[in-house]
Amino acid sequence: MTDRVILRTDRLTLRPFRAPDFDTYAAYYTGPRAAFVGGPVSRAEAFTKFCAMIGHWQMRGFGRFAICRVEDDTLAFGHAGLLQLDTGLPPELTWTLWHGEDEGQGYAREAATAVRDYAFTQLGLPVLTALVRRDNAASLRVAETLGGVEDATLPTRFGDEVAFRFTPGTTGGAA
Amino acid sequence: MTTTDIPTLETARLRLSAPEAQDYPDFKATFASYRARFMGGPLNAYETWMLYAAEIGHWQIRGFGMWMVHLKDSDETVGMAGGWQPAKWPEREVAWIIWPDRAGRGFALEATQRVRRYFYESCGWDTAVSYLDPKDLQSIRLAERLGAERDREAATVDGNEVSYRHPAPARLRDSQLAHGIEMEIQNYIDPLFTPKGWALD
Numbered sequence: 588m589t590d591r592v593i594l595r596t597d598r599l600t601l602r603p604f605r606a607p608d609f610d611t612y613a614a615y616y617t618g619p620r621a622a623f624v625g626g627p628v629s630r631a632e633a634f635t636k637f638c639a640m641i642g643h644w645q646m647r648g649f650g651r652f653a654i655c656r657v658e659d660d661t662l663a664f665g666h667a668g669l670l671q672l673d674t675g676l677p678p679e680l681t682w683t684l685w686h687g688e689d690e691g692q693g694y695a696r697e698a699a700t701a702v703r704d705y706a707f708t709q710l711g712l713p714v715l716t717a718l719v720r721r722d723n724a725a726s727l728r729v730a731e732t733l734g735g736v737e738d739a740t741l742p743t744r745f746g747d748e749v750a751f752r753f754t755p756g757t758t759g760g761a762a
Numbered sequence: 763m764t765t766t767d768i769p770t771l772e773t774a775r776l777r778l779s780a781p782e783a784q785d786y787p788d789f790k791a792t793f794a795s796y797r798a799r800f801m802g803g804p805l806n807a808y809e810t811w812m813l814y815a816a817e818i819g820h821w822q823i824r825g826f827g828m829w830m831v832h833l834k835d836s837d838e839t840v841g842m843a844g845g846w847q848p849a850k851w852p853e854r855e856v857a858w859i860i861w862p863d864r865a866g867r868g869f870a871l872e873a874t875q876r877v878r879r880y881f882y883e884s885c886g887w888d889t890a891v892s893y894l895d896p897k898d899l900q901s902i903r904l905a906e907r908l909g910a911e912r913d914r915e916a917a918t919v920d921g922n923e924v925s926y927r928h929p930a931p932a933r934l935r936d937s938q939l940a941h942g943i944e945m946e947i948q949n950y951i952d953p954l955f956t957p958k959g960w961a962l963d
Contacts, residue, residue, distance in 0.1 A: 606823045613849070634849035638819030639812045646783045646815055672811050 594652060594701045600660045601652035601667065601698060603644075608653050608663040609637050615685035623723045624683070625745045640666065647671050649710060651681065654698045664689055667698035669706055669715070676742070677714045678706070680753060682729060696729045703733055707755040715753040716741055768821055769884075771829065773876045774951055776869065778829035778843065781817050785830045788839050788861055789814050797862040800895040820846070826885060828857065831873045840864035843873035845881055845890070852917035856881070856890045856928060858904070868950030870904055875943055878908070882931040889930060891916055893923040902926070907946065909939045 594601040616626050616633040628636070643650035651668030655661070665685050671678040682699040684690055706712045717735055719726045727749065735751030743750055768780035781789075793803050793810045805813065821827035828844035841860035847853070856878050858870045881887040892910060894901045905926040913927035934940045948955045 604822075609823065629850075631848060631850040634823075635812055635816045638816035638823055638848075640815075640819065641822050642815030642818030642820075645818050646786065646811075672808060 592649075592652075592705075594705055595657070596697050596701045598657060599694065599697055599701070600655045600657050601701060602655060602660055604637070604641055604651075604653050604663075604666075605661075607661070609634070611663060611685055612637050612666070615683075620685070620687065623720045623726070643670070647678075649678065649706070652698075652702070654684070654694065665694065665698065667695070667702050669702065669712075677716050677752075678712060680706070680715045680717045680733075682726070690725055695726070696732055699729055699733055703753060713755070717751040717753070718743055718745075718748045719751065720745065721747045721749055768827070768829070769880070771876050771880055772834070773872050774947070775834060776840075776873055776876070777832045777834050777837075778873060778876060779832065780821070781814070781828065781830045781842070785839050786811075786814050789817075789842070792841075792859065792861050795862060797859075800898040800901065801859065816848075817842070820848070826854075826881065829873075829877065831860075831869060840869045841873070843870065844877050850919055851893075852919070853889075853891050854881075854887065856892050858901075865900075868947060871907060871943070872947050872950070874904070874908060875947065878928060879934070882934070887931075890928045892926045892928070893919055894926055895922070896924050908943065909933065 591603060593603070613630050613633040615621060616628055616636065617630055618627055621627045640651045647669075649669045651666045651670065653663035654665035654667055655663050665683050667682040669678040670681050680699060680703055682695045682702075684695055703715065706715055716738070717730050719730050721727075730749075730751045733753065735753050738750050738752040741750035741752065771778040790807075790810045792798060793801070793805045793813060794807075795804055798804050817828050824845070824847055826845040828842045828846060830839055831841045831843055832839050839861070841858065841864060843858040844856075846855045846857040856874060858874045860870045878890065881890060891913065892901070892905050894905060896902075902924075909929040910926040913925045916925035916927060918925050929939060945957055
C-alpha cells in the first residue's frame with residue numbers, strides 16, 4: 588500500500604485526505620466552480636466522490652492528494668493527483684483549487700508539477716493525460732505549461748474538453 | 763485509517779475482511795444487476811467504480827464501514843455487510859448485500875448479526891437502523907429476523923425508505939431473540955440441526 592505518500596514543494600504540502608477536509612471539498616463540489624468537472628452535485632454525491640478519492644489509492648496504488656500550504660497542513664484548499672477509472676486508459680493528471688481567490692498564484696501549476704514528477708520518477712508511469720474544458724482558461728494554461736500536448740485521439744468525458752498527453756520527457760512547470 | 767486497521771471478523775462459515783481491489787468484479791456484477799434495484803441501482807460502470815472506491819474510503823472518514831464477506835472454506839466472496847453512513851444519512855445504518863447467485867443460504871443473517879455485535883460491543887454503538895425500500899420484502903424480512911422493528915418516528919434519508927430500528931445491545935444479550943437468531947443460523951449450517959432440550963407440549 589502506498590496510501591501515505593506526501594509530496595512537498597516550495598509552498599505546498601500534498602498529503603492524504605482527512606475527514607475534516609470534507610466540508611470544504613463539499614462546498615466546492617456543490618458550488619458553481621464545479622461546473623468545469625461535471626458538477627455541481629449534491630452533498631451526498633460529493634461524499635461518495637470524496638470517499639472514492641480515498642479508496643482509489645487502494646484500488647490503483649496511487650490517487651489524489653489534498654493541497655495545503657506548507658505553513659498549515661490542516662487546511663486543504665484543493666486537490667491534485669492521479670485518477671484512473673478505466674485501466675484501459677492512461678492515468679489522468681488532475682488539479683483543482685476549491686476557492687476562486689486562490690487562483691492566479693501558481694498553486695495549481697506547482698501542485699500538478701509535483702504530481703507529474705512523482706508519477707514519472709517514483710511510479711515510473713510512461714504516460715499521463717489530462718482533460719480540461721475548453722472554457723477553463725486557467726487550467727488550459729496549467730496543462731500547456733506542464734508540457735501537455737493536445738491529443739484528439741483520447742476520449743473526453745464532459746462535453747467540450749481538450750485532452751492533453753504528458754510523457755516523461757516533459758519539462759516546464761517549475762514554480 | 764488504512765486497510766490494515768480494518769479488523770477481520772469471523773463466524774462459523776464466514777470471514778469478514780476489508781474490501782480489496784481484487785473483490786471489485788463481484789461487486790461490480792451485483793451493482794450492475796437488477797439485484798441492486800433497491801440500492802439505487804443498477805449502476806453504470808462509472809457509478810459502480812466510484813461506489814466501490816467510496817466503500818473503502820468510508821472506513822477512513824467514519825471509522826467504520828462495509829466488510830467483504832468471504833466463505834471461510836473456499837475464500838470466495840458472497841457479499842458485503844457492515845455499517846454505512848454517507849452524507850445525508852440521519853443515523854448509522856447496518857447494511858448488507860449478498861451476490862444474487864449466493865442468496866438463500868443465510869449468509870446475510872450470519873454476517874449482519876456478526877457486524878452488529880461488533881458495532882455494539884467494540885464500537886460502543888447503542889442503536890442502529892436499516893433504511894429499507896418498502897418493496898424490498900426480502901430485506902425487510904431479514905431485518906425482522908434480526909429483531910429489528912419498523913420505527914415510524916425515525917428520520918429517513920429522503921422519505922422513500924422505511925426505517926427499521928435494531929434491538930438495543932441489552933436485548934441481544936442471552937435473550938430469546940438472540941438464541942433464536944443463533945438457532946436459525948445453525949439451521950442454515952446444518953439443516954438437520956435440532957436444538958437441545960425437550961419439546962414441552
